[in-house]
Amino acid sequence: MTGTGIEVTLKVREISGQNPFLCMQCGLCSAGCTGKGTMDMLPRQVMRLLQFGSGKLLDERSMWICTTCLTCTARCPRGIDVARVMEALRALNQRRGVSVLAPADLGAEILADVPQMALTSAFRKLSA
Amino acid sequence: MSIPYFPGCTLHVKAKALDDSTRAALAVLGLELSGLPEWTCCGTVFPLARNNYIGMVASARILANAAKQGDGRLVTVCSFCYHVLKRVNHAVRNSDEARTKLNDYLEEDYDGQLRVLHPLELLRDEVGFGALRNRVGAGLKGTRVACYYGCMLSRPAAEMDFGDPEDPAVMEKFVAALGGEPADFSWKTKCCGSYQVLNEQGLVAGRVKDIFQAAAAGGAQVIITSCPLCQYNLEAHSEADNHSRIPVLYFAQLLGIALEIPINKLGLAGRYADPEALLQGARR
Ligand code: SF4
Ligand code: SF4
Numbered sequence: 453m454t455g456t457g458i459e460v461t462l463k464v465r466e467i468s469g470q471n472p473f474l475c476m477q478c479g480l481c482s483a484g485c486t487g488k489g490t491m492d493m494l495p496r497q498v499m500r501l502l503q504f505g506s507g508k509l510l511d512e513r514s515m516w517i518c519t520t521c522l523t524c525t526a527r528c529p530r531g532i533d534v535a536r537v538m539e540a541l542r543a544l545n546q547r548r549g550v551s552v553l554a555p556a557d558l559g560a561e562i563l564a565d566v567p568q569m570a571l572t573s574a575f576r577k578l579s580a
Numbered sequence: 581m582s583i584p585y586f587p588g589c590t591l592h593v594k595a596k597a598l599d600d601s602t603r604a605a606l607a608v609l610g611l612e613l614s615g616l617p618e619w620t621c622c623g624t625v626f627p628l629a630r631n632n633y634i635g636m637v638a639s640a641r642i643l644a645n646a647a648k649q650g651d652g653r654l655v656t657v658c659s660f661c662y663h664v665l666k667r668v669n670h671a672v673r674n675s676d677e678a679r680t681k682l683n684d685y686l687e688e689d690y691d692g693q694l695r696v697l698h699p700l701e702l703l704r705d706e707v708g709f710g711a712l713r714n715r716v717g718a719g720l721k722g723t724r725v726a727c728y729y730g731c732m733l734s735r736p737a738a739e740m741d742f743g744d745p746e747d748p749a750v751m752e753k754f755v756a757a758l759g760g761e762p763a764d765f766s767w768k769t770k771c772c773g774s775y776q777v778l779n780e781q782g783l784v785a786g787r788v789k790d791i792f793q794a795a796a797a798g799g800a801q802v803i804i805t806s807c808p809l810c811q812y813n814l815e816a817h818s819e820a821d822n823h824s825r826i827p828v829l830y831f832a833q834l835l836g837i838a839l840e841i842p843i844n845k846l847g848l849a850g851r852y853a854d855p856e857a858l859l860q861g862a863r864r
Contacts, residue, residue: 469630486731486771490783517780520625521731521771526745533736539628553779565816566777567594567808569660572624574775576635 458505460544467540472502474530481524481534487517495524495534502537515541516552516578542577551580583702584649585613586642588661589621595658595808597847601832602657602699604845609707609715613655616646624660626667633681639668640682644690653695655702657832659732659807663740666696670739698733698742698806699832700750709757716758716838723760723858725834726800726826727751728791730810731771745769751804751831758838763798767791772813788817796824802858804831827855 465471475496482494491514493501501509515538524534545551553574563571591599603613619642627635643665646654656662671678673692683689703712729748737745746769752762772791773784791814795803803826805811814828829848836846837859848855 467629486773486787487783489786490780517776517783519731519771519774519776519783520628521774522735523731523746523769523771526735526737533628536628536630543629543632558778562778565812567812568589568621569624569658570775570777570809570812572589572621573660573809574778576623576625577775578779 456507460507460509461502461505463544464502464537464540467543468533468536470532470534470536470540472499472532472537474532475499475503475528476530478529480527480529481532484523484527486519486521486523487514491517495538498537498541499532499534510541510545510550512541514538515545518542520577539577546580549580551578553578582612582614583653583655584646584651585615586619586622586646586654586656586661586665587615588619588656588658590660590808591658595811595830598657598806598808598811598830598832601830601836601841601846604841605832605835605839606699606702608839608841609703609712611702611706616642616649618645622656622661622664624664626664631677633678633685636668636671636678636682637685639665640672640690641686641688643669643672643692643694643696644683644686644688647690647694652693653697655697655699657699657806659730659805660809662696662698662806663732667739669694669696700754700806703754703757703835704750709753712754712757713759717840718759719840720834720838720858721759724763724799724801725755725760726763726765726795726798726803727755727768727831728765728795728803728805728810728814728828729769730805730807731769731774732807734769754831755804755834758834760834763795763800765794765798765800767794772810774809774813777809777813777816784813785817785820788814789821792818792822792824792826795826800824800826802826802834802855803828804834805829806831827858829855 482496518538623638734742
């Protein structure tokens with residue numbers, strides 16, 4: 453995976469099963485996004501870069517901030533499952549060994565405290 | 581009546597209170613939950629990448645084993661377990677490819693016909709909210725309850741079949757049956773930040789603050805949830821952001837209070853925001 457231009461778009465389309473070119477840039481996905489305020493690039497902008505075929509998308513942080521809450525998916529008037537697009541971007545990174553969470557990052561205190569489901573879900577979504 | 585039940589890893593350890601209160605409250609209503617003889621983690625998250633069947637294997641195995649119980653139903657209460665089991669079940673039932681691949685891998689012959697049920701659905705459909713109303717005391721009368729569904733119960737609507745994806749109503753009807761008053765709560769299906777508690781703490785803090793503010797604005801005296809991770813995230817940030825000191829309980833604990841089950845069976849001790857005021861109301 454070289455991560456250049458339109459290749460990323462085509463790969464995302466294949467892995468997510470979603471067609472980014474259906475997006476009409478209405479911004480409903482961004483408006484309800486859980487990552488609003490934390491993501492530097494909200495889902496509508498991610499969709500736009502996919503349409504342009506921008507290779508730098510794989511280095512953005514939005515996919516790693518996404519909580520897979522499916523609000524975007526529920527709201528998109530074009531029927532795009534935007535959460536699947538975010539997952540495809542994560543998958544492309546995970547497949548080339550890029551991830552953002554490692555067991556060593558977690559302190560003893562939070563490990564003792566946090567429910568098991570948080571560990572399993574976070575590692576499935578955020579580590580390679 | 582005994583119904584096959586999948587507790588899941590978190591209920592086995594960190595969220596024992598949800599397991600205990602669910603079993604105790606349903607038992608009082610004549611619904612005995614019998615844990616599956618063998619189970620593993622459900623995998624917690626539904627894989628969103630196409631053809632990621634390996635991410636569905638754990639849930640598919642649980643479903644195939646549950647089907648062998650012969651009841652036709654599987655009850656599970658943790659919002660994550662319910663979400664992933666129900667979606668994998670949907671995939672097995674509706675996609676020839678998913679059914680074939682998962683069965684071939686597991687050497688099973690499961691057709692996806694199980695009904696995966698949340699206890700709120702059991703209360704609505706098996707007990708009946710009308711009958712429930714007649715079983716509870718007057719202890720929660722007028723108590724304002726914020727029904728917090730979070731992100732996992734109602735989306736995606738076509739697969740979860742839990743009501744409107746952003747405005748489900750079953751929990752409010754449940755609260756009304758207990759004699760409580762559902763509070764206006766615009767954040768009821770917003771996400772608490774979920775597993776980002778391990779990666780983006782600031783995001784979780786922000787969402788939790790919004791949730792507490794919305795609950796307080798609606799005059800809520802208690803927030804209820806069926807998700808151990810919502811419960812954890814809300815309680816962990818309570819000190820900073822829960823200015824109204826609204827306790828965060830599992831819906832099954834509220835049900836237990838309404839049914840006057842002794843609180844030591846509901847796992848209610850030692851919380852940050854004390855439910856004592858609620859309990860006093862219930863004891864009156
Ligand atoms: S699924 Fe991800 S991108 Fe979509 S609204 Fe939720 S956090 Fe935002
Ligand atoms: S809601 Fe759908 S159509 Fe609107 S910007 Fe987002 S992806 Fe595009």
